[in-house]
Amino acid sequence: MKRYLFIVSRSPYGSSVVLEQLETAMVAAAFDGDVAILLRDDGVWNLQQHQSGDALERQTLAKVLSGLPSYEIDRLYVCASSLQMRNVTIDQHLGFEAVDYPAQQALIRNSDVVIGGQP
Amino acid sequence: MIYALAVHGAPYSSNAAEHAIGFAEALLACGHQIERVFFFHEGVYHSLNSHVPPQTRYNVNLARRWQSLHNGGIELAVCIASGIKRGVVNETEQERYDLPSDTLSKTFELVGLGQLIGAIATADRYVEFPA
Secondary structure, X not given: OOEEEEEEOOOOOXXXXXXXXXXXXXXXXXXXXXXXXXXXXXXXXXXXXXXOOHHHOOOOHHHHHHOHHHHOOOEEEEXXXXXXXXXXXXXXXXXXXXXXXXXXXXXXXXXXXXXXXXX | OEEEEEEOOOOOOOOHHHHHHXXXXXXXXXXXXXXXXXXXXXXXHHHEOOOOOOOOOOOOOHHHHHHHHHHOOOOEEEEHHHHHOOOOOOHHHHHHOOOOOOOEOOOOEEEOOXXXXXXXXXXXXXXXXXX
């Protein structure tokens, strides 16, 4: 079984990239992968409280994130520094743990595959 | 080593393909294997059957270079979800959605996301070429 780390660094509604990354993560988990997700840079906006994709006729990304544990994806992390820089108020119910740079380095080091780190 | 590659950038607007093709050719020249090249996000546009290379980019015919890799036995797999929403359809999808023609080049095939994960799971290295 491979250990996957998906790094999400895009904002939720500027493109379809985040949704497609999360779909890939779900497929990896469905194929017995051990999957972790790290939100960083503008990716932390995906955790913003009270967001709604309805106005854009898009899926609400926070809802997609809230469904990850049902795919057995429960190693969920967010970059503490990216959060602080953007002053994002995260939805605590989503269960993401804020981690510092050394912890992120360890996450990357302990993964077999790192996917989608582009800013 | 066995490699899995993914291309995310569209032809002639991103350099993703030039880098991916050059990397793939170098891998083969060094005796490595390529499990699959997966086209995702806007990378799916590479698989359209209607490309005309721009005259300003002389000597760069991406379709021909992909064809050459394909002729060498490399599987070129296009994400079906990313593809059909951008107008990339094979004969089956053309009929399903009642579209005027198929648009997928014969060099490529439409596959599910599982084929990306399958390639990564098999490969020793996964390399992504972003937009």
